[in-house]
Amino acid sequence: MPVKKSALTLALLGGLTLTACDDGAKHDTADISLPPAREGVVTDRFARMALGCIHREYPNKISHVLNSDADVGAPRDLTPAFYGCFDWHSSVHGHWLLVRLIKQDPEGPFAEIATDALAESFTAKNIEAEVAYYMAEGRKGFERPYGIAWYLQLVAELHESSDPLHQKWRETLRPLEDAIVAKMTAWLPKLAYPVRLGTHNQSAFAFGLMLDYARTVDDGAFEALLTERTLDFYEDDTSCPIGYEPSGEDFLSPCLMEADLMRRVMNQADFAVWLGRFLPRIPRNGKGDWLEPAIVKDATDGKLVHLDGVNLSRAWALEGIASALPQGDPRKASLLAAASIHKDTGIKAVSDEHYAGSHWLASFATYLETKRGINENL
Known part of the structure; x- marks a missing residue:
């Protein structure tokens, strides 16, 4: 049609x-x-990249279980709210990026067009179709846990806003939110082991986003379940082999994302002790060269360009870990120095030159640049 x-x-x-x-x-x-990016405002570049993809349908990579011929359809028909940006999860965090930047800079040059773009996606009809898709047979593991966590982060971003339009959108998104939380609540007790990959299935990164969501919306039961599972999986971990990172297609650090998660569920003193066991070789000399940024040799390759993302996500994890340590902890300076090196490398790589990276890297850069997930000043 x-x-x-x-x-x-x-x-x-x-x-x-x-x-x-x-x-x-x-x-x-x-x-x-679109308006030009303002000189020196790096987030304007990120907004342009998100606006350039959230309603761009093709190229598209869908993870789609077919139950019959009736399930064959274009991305915009299957998931009409989140069909752009190459895949569902990138579309979701592209929408999150725009909400985040509108809140940060409501008078900025991209606020109005971003609001219009979000309004086109966030309709009751679209979300009704998203729920039907998500709940269909054979989709129990759809976008679990990475895309699911980003959707809950999007809800949390809207939930925090005092803007009446954002509150309206927050209610529009609620049916899919409720379906997701119900599925995650059923899945978490069944997950026998953590997933320690550096890509989408990693459990530590997703648990962190979901915990932040649960606390933002005051869902105590979901928070308690996530906290329990986090401690079950990670509390006794020691000597994480960070020297083996990154793998060739990582965009998340298994070691650093685990530590960034654990600082969310432990008090400061306990976390400082746990971190000493988990990453015992963090320097105490203030230098950042103990962890080298990843190298991308082909920015047109969608898998290899993941490594630009690992630099960005390492940077925000390092900042998060440092934020949870006591003032005067001798490891803080080296953590922040390494974060600065990774941030500089990662932000420079965020470009609209190649769609392989541009459809998602701006979201990671925005998460880093706006310090999402860090509640305290460093």
């Missing part, structure tokens, strides 16, 4: 675009240019 796209969607796709309209005719639609 032909799908009518808004002028906003067409603008975000860029260039002269042929679009199918309700009458089946095709019309040329002139490009509406």
